[in-house]
Amino acid sequence: MARPKTQYVCVNCGAVWPRWQGRCDACGEWNTLQEEGPAAPASTAAGRGNVVMLRPLSGKTESPPRLTSGIAELDRVTGGGFVPASALLVGGDPGIGKSTLLLQAAASLARDGRHVIYVSGEEAIDQVRLRAERLGVVDAPVQLAAETHIEDILATLKTGPKVDVVIVDSIQTMWTDLAESAPGTVTQVRLASQNLIRLAKSTGAVVILVGHVTKDGQIAGPRVVEHMVDAVLYFEGDAGHRFRLLRAVKNRFGPASEIGVFEMAGDGLREVANPSDLFIGERDAISPGTAIFAGMEGTRPLLVEVQALVSQSSLATPRRAVVGWDPNRLAMLLAVLEARCGLRFGQFDVYLNVAGGLRIAEPAADLAIAAALISSRTGVATPPDSIYFGEVSLSGTIRAVAQSQQRLKEAEKLGFRKAFLPEAGSEDTVTGLALDKIATLADMVAAFAARAQEQSGRDRNHQ
Template identity: 65%
Template sequence: MAKPSRSTYVCQNCGATSPRWAGKCVSCGEWNTLIEETDAIAAPGTGLARKGSGRVIALEGLKGKTREAPRFSTGLAELDRVTGGGIVPGSALLIGGEPGIGKSTLLLQLAAELARAGKRALYFSGEEAAAQVRLRAERLGLSDAPVELACETSLANILATLEDGKPADLVVIDSVQTLWAETIESAPGTVSQVRAAAQTLIRHAKSAGSAILLVGHVTKDGQIAGPKVIEHMVDTVLYFEGDRGHTYRILRAVKNRFGATDEIGVFEMASGGLREIANPSELFLGDRESSSPGAAVFAGIEGTRPLLVEIQALVAPSGLGTPRRAVVGWDSNRLSMLLAVLETRAGISFAGHDVYLNIAGGLKIAEPAADLAAAAALLSSLSGVAVPRHRIYFGEVSLSGAVNATPLMTPRLKEAQKLGFREAMCPARGELEARGLKLKLHRLTHLRELADEAPPCD
């Protein structure tokens, strides 16, 4: 007897399912994204597996010798840093980013580096013709690299090509939203097609030992489009970020089964492709205005890398009943909290002023330790007196005004000393290894101590 089937409606934006059609998805709020899909289900009483049809699985304990996963270097030091030391054979990586940010450029450079090192690299493009990819390779100086290129969107044809000949070391799929499987009756890019393509390619990667690198489109909110289950299936999820107004690009790991998360790699987009930035602090501090009020240098941590960046503030008298609060690169709610703490705990009011806060270079900062640097920039702009150009700030400010301890204080200070800074305003609490440090430290316990100090101008 044929198995009965039922229809469900799947949102093509977030992957949520609904038993009936609706104009608006109740999960993500998008309109006209529900598409009908038919799933075969088991007959009543049969269950998904018959009793006695399986086999007994050998169980193991947690103790035992294990070895670290083998890796191969990508030839790009920044990419090796983000992936945890290199790419693991048989792993699946997913990279997302805004259109035109440089994803295809990065992956073409990666494939060329591996091909020149003697590894087999395959590049499947579903969005560009072969002539377009060759033009990019010629512009980047990669035409001599023995990369195997194909422009194909059929999942069956791609699998047949992968299974023919020597297993590839790296397979790039640009992008997973363009793939389609003949057995699924839906358009490419839909949830069912993307899920089936990703699952099939990951299964091939595990069996053949090839590293699969999938490119994913992003939504208007910056999230990778398609069902969230894809991010759960892959081993590593990377986001390629950047500001169109700046040449730098940041590759950030948000999931990594073989390394640390929140690690970043910094690149600069040049005419010859993406160039690695070994010391990103110099990049973000290169255009500093030493005598301008309202600027303070924050010593932050991105993953395991210390990073110095300038926080800029502008406090201007407001003629509005409700003064403006504008933030770029930082959390606007955290700015509101910091202004309230400055007024309540330090007696400094910004009620009659518009406040604008910007992270130099377009970098996005989510670390709470930026509170102290933001407060220093705000106070400097309000007073019109520049902070010393050789001083850095870091520390989290609580609602009581206390400056809380910050992790990894020593790497922050060492990075600042390496770049020529001579003073640091940091929390009084927290472990600190002062050996080898020549900076003059100002240990703060309360935000009031920062507000009481009139910053002298160099």
Template identity: 65%
Template sequence: MAKPHSTFVCQNCGAISQRWQGRCEACEEWNTIVEEAPSSGIGARAAAGKGRVFALEGLDGQSKEAPRIISGITEFDRVAGGGLVPGSVILIGGEPGIGKSTLLIQACATLAMKKHRVVYISGEEAVAQVRLRAARLGLASAPVELAAETSVEDILATLKQGKQPALVIIDSIQTMWTSTVEAAPGTVTQVRGAAQALIRFAKTTGACVILVGHVTKDGQIAGPRVVEHMVDAVVSFEGDGGHQFRILRAVKNRFGPTDEIGVFEMTGSGLSEVANPSALFLSGRDASAPGAAVFAGMEGTRPVLVEVQALVAPTSLGTPRRAVVGWDPARLSMVLAVLEAHGGLRLGQYDVYLNVAGGLRVNEPAADLAAAAALVSSLTGAPLPAETVYFGELGLSGAVRPVTHAGQRIKEAAKLGFKAAVGPDQSGEAGPLSLRACGHITALVADIAASGAGRRAPAPQRPRAVGTA
């Protein structure tokens, strides 16, 4: 019988190699490869023997909708798909200090007040620290069961005692370790093994388990990607330290829609729900300033209005700057190329800055038209109409393509007092607003340039070399 050999696993991406090397070939990170024993890992110690026979079923059987546990936090339930599903496992990630523990403590307290058994296991903080946070939030009287423990076997043995818990919080999965894996806590193999044991507990008992995960410098959840495939939902908690807004975004959800968001506001007494995020994102808007367009977007099933700001300024550099906050830089480059090729603008001698106000990150291509309108407005110095929203996808030919859920976008704009919308020709969904159809980028540029005639910024002059006449 051949002797089993050790494997070498990258602690950053989980790639496996047969020998040690200083740099991982998969993620190109240095000094992240660690040797692991051959008996480590999921299924490595599975007993050999005869398997049991199980029944197979057809596709025509009847199935009922999964029951839900309503947490009482509307924005949290929206992202979860209408509530927590018993037996499901949710992985939530976010930057340090963004408010993950605060949100989960509030959810635990709300559920515990409804006579559900809720257990909060902290592997990073002592019980006294968790109690201090709960007291600061005014939730000290909630019957939440607390513990500071990192051994998965001890945690599971404790959870099986007494009444079945409805919700279990593990903060965080990177601090957990299991004795069935011969590796240091926090390594890829330990995180994977601990997650599998907790997932098995959730599926067999019907308890909902929420795993808190650290994030890397790139914003990705640390640890092996296989953990994201194992869980039922992956949720990211986003926000900017300079803003009080926090966005809870569903990246994966087996029991609800993806790309759904919940909006919170960080206050002195914890996180408060934002029932109307559009009004919050548009608060403080200067409608008379050029370079600002209101984009009617969709986040999951919710329409959201947000301000897209652009600044086009003469450059003093050989290569103009292109800076983006809250949007895809590649789409900005595409919009600039379309404006130059089909809109007749010359932006090669200008620095371009684009910002989505409020800290929200926009991912859908329907923001192309709003970004283009903001860029043209900043270049010409012509403010856009204050009561107009923009939406539409730009093609490389300059055509404005139709987008989905146009009716919901227009209804949200009308609810906030807007009078007109500029977008693709979808007259059947105009609803209460006056929809000005824009079929090509040239029409948008012509309208904005006409309103700003005489205020176009002069072309920048190249600085003359020193010593020349």
């Protein structure tokens, strides 16, 4: 009898290899291949399939119905609520608040008349009840189960009344009889996810899967699970701080990169109605090295403080430390400041931080980062009540960015009076703020230098 063949799956990219190797040639990552049992043989017999109905591309389309969770920030991230017959994957570090948020959402949905089942594979029923007592939701008609066997879970869901929402915490603890490997392996995670997603599509229930994350911050298990589900949400933030960010990195029924902001309190997660106040509320407008960036997270304008510290270095190779931004983009920006503006950083350590634990990936932050760097380097504080946004090119010109009007309106609402923005693409901007349109990065460096001369002149007069 022939020995069944095994294959190895990369947990980073999902590539399949016939034998183990230290490095995945598809994505270049090391030690990411995990053994997977033999796949079931595919049937090649003709006439076994069913005829699929083909439809024209044109026709009426309707927005999918939504199940609102009663938590406004969660509904914002999901695109307006949960879509029936959809599957969501929620990931985050241990203790970040995944189970807390989902239990609060389950209680809110159950109070609204929805049939909600919470399946815990990590905690006993009593532990879930203790958390519900702490959150004040013990009176909600949520049904609980402590089970890890997928076949038993599916049988329970199919035999009872129609289920509206199923929460599985977590998918790495589930196991099925179709595979002999241990729970949490590639095969078990994939098969368990497939069975639960098939349940969602066939019954119309919303299935929410909780996923562990690796040390790199990625959801553990094969990346193909992220491709299988309809939405992937990540919890971000430090467990030692009280603020949490819920970010949508994939959403088939709404905008991606949308964020929701929460505050961890004794009675659970509370929504932060105005997150811009959170990220700029404790800023120091007098000290040099800070600037306010008017960014966009999905459809939401968000003001955040960026902080830079440029100090004389005693090292042969100066340090470059970045928190919340791309280090490669910082290196590019420093090179532009040196080559195009004559501002030297070669003998200085550079530290950059985004306040509030937020991570910025938008190129529009270039101008705000540059302003903070120039401010720290020259010792001149940025103008108070001012915001910055714009992309810096390698030639030193400031490129236009999208959604300028929304950024300016958010700044005006929070009491800012001046905006530094690209000269290009801002002709149609109408706002109550004073607009300072910048064509090149050298123009902003010259403005800081002029203010530095004025400041030194005032200091000499006082002496």
